[in-house]
Amino acid sequence: MLPSEFAALEPFSEWILESERDRYSKRLASSMEEMQSFYDAAFPLLEQASDHLDKFPLSELPEQERNLLLLMFSLVNVSFPVEVWKQARVPDSGAAYMDLVVEPKV
């Protein structure tokens, strides 16, 4: 599903998700251990992934590259629980929600 250089991330392909709503839902449904192992695998490859993806025009990403970008979007989403919150939910957010109803297409 991913470019061959990023085969190490194949076990985390369930984080290849189309929308922020999907990514955030998966974050809420995941344990800290699951997010930590995804983060530990993906974060060190963020720079390399950006370099790789930047060889392609954003509007014409091949499928594997597009998957890689979606996976990196998920990395961004789990970075909060992993780096600061130590929990999936935003602290002090209770029942509040924010629905992302429009996001740029990739």
Added chain:
Amino acid sequence: MPHFTKPEAGSWTENYPELGTSPVNYEDSIDPAYYEAEKEAIFKRTWLNVGRVEQVPKVGSYFTKELAVADTSLVIVRGKDKEIRAFHNVCRHRGNKLVWNDYPGEEVKGTCRQFTCKYHAWRYSLDGDLTFVQQEKEFFDLDKADYGLKLVRCEVWEGFIFVNLDPEAQPLKEYLGEFAKGLEGYPFHEMTEVFTYKAEIGSNWKLFIDAFAEFYHAPVLHMKQAVKDEADKLFNVGYEALHYEIHSPHSMISSWGGMSPPKDLTIVKPIERALRSGLFGPWEAPDIEGLDNLPTGLNPGRHRAWGNDSFEFFPNMTLLIWKPGWYLTYHYWPTAVDRHLFEANLYFVPAKTARERLKQELAAVTFKEYALQDGNTLEATQTMLKSRVVTEFPLCDQELLLRHLHKTVADYVKEHTDAAQ
């Protein structure tokens, strides 16, 4: 000791003596009768921003806007002559909502050649003319020219579409005044990549404006957003704005921008260091015209540390422009005295590369993490205001815009009530 110079009057608040400095009563956020008065005095009489021109790019493009606070629904459409018009979203035959899909209460958008009512197939042109009546001969002396869609005042400033339900209202630009004039020429039209967040919030609409019109709360409520040492430092320093300005009914706050980029990279989260982006947006400005020579209305205090300006366009639009070259808007659409729909739009220059897109993703995701904390706090505030255990609340100098908002609302309500008597 203040870090930034205050006006000669001694404080930002005393610079506007009409506002006073006494504690503020928040009955205006819990009294159902007051809410009804606001609907009449404010939302049916002032200019309301309902979107941007990019939402109606071509002839026949339209979107609907539910205005519970003004007891109506509007359809905004680009006509054959390319003009953007707004109509009440109601069929002239029997009052059915004209434009909607499965659920009458949900906003819709699309493109069409004409509007056709679901009920009896009456049709209207994009300019609002009634063009077809099913079994027209069954009617009695019906002149189609008398039954066009009800037009609403609609004017555009810098690509922002505003409507006003009051046919007698002053022109939009005159209403928006000095602040709008000072922003003209900003490259809003280049920033067409949009992230739109929506939420229903269990508080009065003004309370969310209060939350975003001061940053005094930021080092406290959002403390856990920063790494610990930085959070402690921010808490100890507190918050001070660079500059405040009021051109009633509108107001603005100008802030520093120390996080984009931060002087010390160790104070930000690893993901921010890696992507060079965060709450303040991508640290590097996009490569477009118009960001080198900013309009004179930005950074009115002319501070070197400037990071963003947040304008409160009365009654319910916040326009926040960030130094690195992006902006966002907030809208607070009341649905009841203790409820409103919150809408936030983040606008960026379209990303050309995946790296640019990832920076924007981080800014957008970060915005949500903060806004969730803000939104949730408001429900707690609303319930306790409603208890009326405490009725007077002291506001500090960094809460000047709140003081101004509540006074402006009161002035509008009083003027309207007086005129009706």
